[in-house]
Amino acid sequence: MKNLSILCKDFDLTDAIKLYATEKMSALNKYFPDNGAEAVFNLRLGKVTNSQHSGKIFYAEVTIKSPEKNFGALVEAEEIYAALDFLKDDLAHNIAHYKDKSHSKNIRSARKFKEELHTTAE
Numbered sequence: 001m002k003n004l005s006i007l008c009k010d011f012d013l014t015d016a017i018k019l020y021a022t023e024k025m026s027a028l029n030k031y032f033p034d035n036g037a038e039a040v041f042n043l044r045l046g047k048v049t050n051s052q053h054s055g056k057i058f059y060a061e062v063t064i065k066s067p068e069k070n071f072g073a074l075v076e077a078e079e080i081y082a083a084l085d086f087l088k089d090d091l092a093h094n095i096a097h098y099k100d101k102s103h104s105k106n107i108r109s110a111r112k113f114k115e116e117l118h119t120t121a122e
Contacts, residue, residue, distance in 0.1 A: 003037075005040075006018060006045065008045050009045070010046055017080060021084055024085070024087070024088040025043065027092075031092070031095040038066065039066040043061070046061075048076075057076075058076065058083045060080070060083035062091065069098060
């Protein structure tokens with residue numbers, strides 16, 4: 001994936017994490033025209049800085065800039081890999097919801113146009 005930038009805060013970015021993040025974000029390319037060629041993914045991974053914090057201490061945040069619309073999500077989890085999994089699922093849901101919503105809007109417009117044609121023809 002050529003349009004992915006990864007920024008890490010408060011921990012080291014290993015090759016394994018980078019590969020895993022690239023794999024997860026590449027799975028979202030199917031939602032964009034030309035298989036995500038024009039979409040830009042800005043991924044920020046980090047660790048909550050409060051040393052007394054337990055539980056969800058890692059976060060993953062992404063901003064996707066595409067020609068159609070910008071998408072974003074932020075999730076927290078106990079492990080960075082889990083955060084990336086949740087992030088991918090959340091983004092897939094948000095993008096699919098947007099696509100379904102715009103498709104439904106187009107269908108409604110087409111039906112309305114068809115009704116107007118039938119009423120003017122009669």
